[in-house]
Each structure stands twice: as C-alpha cells, then as structure tokens.
Amino acid sequence: MTPLLKLTNLQKAFGAVTVADNQSYEVMPGDALGVLGPNGAGKTSMFNLITGTLKPNGGSIHFDGKDITNWSAARRSHSGIARSFQVPQPFSGMTVFENAMIAATQSAGLHGHAAETLCLDVLDQTGLMSKANVLAGSLTLLERKRLELTRALCTTPKLLLLDEIAGGLTEAECQSLIKTIKDIHAGGVTIIWIEHVVHALLSVVDRLIVVDFGKLIAEGPPKDIMESPQVKEIYLGIEADA
CATH class of the missing domain: 3.40.50.300 (P-loop containing nucleotide triphosphate hydrolases)
Incomplete structure (x- = not known):
C-alpha cells in the first residue's frame, strides 16, 4: 500500500x-x-x-x-490536507454555518446545495448543529475548537x-x-x-x-x-x- x-x-x-x-x-x-x-x-x-x-x-x-x-x-x-490551529481564529462576525461554507466553497470547491449539505452533515458530526446560526465570536472555547474541526472537515480532507x-x-x-x-x-x-x-x-x-x-x-x-x-x-x- x-x-x-x-x-x-x-x-x-x-x-x-x-x-x-x-x-x-x-x-x-x-x-x-x-x-x-x-x-x-x-x-x-x-x-x-x-x-x-x-x-x-x-x-x-x-x-x-x-x-x-x-x-x-x-x-x-x-x-x-487540512489542519486545525492551536488558537482558533474563526471569522467572528460570521455565523458558524457561514464559517463552514467558506471552507466548503473555497477549499473543497463545492457550491450551492452540495456545499450546504456537506456543511450541515459536518456540523452534525462535530456537535455544532444547534449553533449553526450563532455568530462564531460568541462561542465558548470548546465550541471554537469544534468549529476548527468543522472548518477543516468541510474541505473534505x-x-x-x-x-x-x-x-x-x-x-x-x-x-x-x-x-x-x-x-x-x-x-x-x-x-x-x-x-x-x-x-x-x-x-x-x-x-x-x-x-x-x-x-x-x-x-x-x-x-x-x-x-x-x-x-x-x-x-x-x-x-x-x-
């Protein structure tokens, strides 16, 4: 292999x-x-x-x-290849879902329904579905760590x-x-x-x-x-x- x-x-x-x-x-x-x-x-x-x-x-x-x-x-x-960072730095003025969509569209190259479906699936996987429409700047430390995972996974690594x-x-x-x-x-x-x-x-x-x-x-x-x-x-x- x-x-x-x-x-x-x-x-x-x-x-x-x-x-x-x-x-x-x-x-x-x-x-x-x-x-x-x-x-x-x-x-x-x-x-x-x-x-x-x-x-x-x-x-x-x-x-x-x-x-x-x-x-x-x-x-x-x-x-x-995707990564998380020691200090999470999300786009604080955007929602959790919008942060995920940036990764899906810019890195994974997905658009429209395909990008939205991927993001929702990943948010469910990382435990952030209930925070999808919350501004990233208001998240707790654990939630920001989960958003780091979400953004990385939305690049389909x-x-x-x-x-x-x-x-x-x-x-x-x-x-x-x-x-x-x-x-x-x-x-x-x-x-x-x-x-x-x-x-x-x-x-x-x-x-x-x-x-x-x-x-x-x-x-x-x-x-x-x-x-x-x-x-x-x-x-x-x-x-x-x-």
Whole structure:
C-alpha cells in the first residue's frame, strides 16, 4: 500500500535554529499518528512544512503518491490536507454555518446545495448543529475548537492535522472532544495529532513519534514510546538512569 504521507530527509532551519532535522517517516491511509515533544521542538513547524506555509531547505514531501514538495499551500489544501490551529481564529462576525461554507466553497470547491449539505452533515458530526446560526465570536472555547474541526472537515480532507486541539479544556470538555475525534477517524480520515494533553492523545492514536530540536528521536507503539527512558528524559524531564 502506498503511504498517504511520506517525509524523506526533511530539513528546515532559520539561521542557527533547526526546526526540521532530516525528518523521515510515513503515514498510511487510516493511521492515527500522535506527535509529542517539548515546547519549541519543531512540531508546529512540521505541520507548516506539510501544509506548505513553510518551504523546506531540503528533503521531500509526498502525499497520496505525488511529490508535493514545491506545491503551494492552496494546492495542498485542494488535494486533501487540512489542519486545525492551536488558537482558533474563526471569522467572528460570521455565523458558524457561514464559517463552514467558506471552507466548503473555497477549499473543497463545492457550491450551492452540495456545499450546504456537506456543511450541515459536518456540523452534525462535530456537535455544532444547534449553533449553526450563532455568530462564531460568541462561542465558548470548546465550541471554537469544534468549529476548527468543522472548518477543516468541510474541505473534505484525506489527512487531518490537529495542533493541540485539546489545550485549555476541562476534563469533561476534553472527553467530549476525544469522542468526536474518534468518530472522525472511524469515518476514514487519517489523523496526525500534536498534543500536550497526553491522555487525550493516547486514547486515539495507534502510533507515536517524538520530536526534539527538529529531530525525530523515537517512533513506535504508544506504550513503548511512553516507557522509553530517552523520551522520559527529553519530554518529561526525568533522568534516563533514574
């Protein structure tokens, strides 16, 4: 089976600061991959490289069997890559439904009844149907997180990149969001999820990678990664020989 996403020797630096240090890994269709690493490790930069808002200094990115290394961010979005952001920034003066319609028409290329049907289906999936005609600026934090998911899903993605979407939520809100993400993944969407709320991440993903100073330092089943002395030292601040 062809990987949905393949990074090969991906490199990116800003002067002396390296955010991607020869990164190589694959994501198969249907995978749920978790990404761990301390603040400043280069996790969000990795997403920026995948989505095309950053250009690499070296290496390649393949998506769905095509070399997309030099593709624009818009072309990557149209091809099936979507993401959420750490800080939700909806169009506050528009309704939830209007926010969804922008994604459906501008990224998915749908119009009229087809766009409306998609948006309503996604709003139902993300639990925002009752808020469809509410201004996005009046939403709670959990609802804004759900709107981030909605806008991403309305682009009809094959690959969904989640950037710390559980951050700032209460435990009950986090559990509610986890259920929604599980349902999205069960519906066939491949997921890569960066998260500091580790228990939320581990309840969804089937594989973990750990990034530190732009370098991929560990990859494997979640249980093995969380028990790794190297990961405990770098990510959790525990001495490896403790």
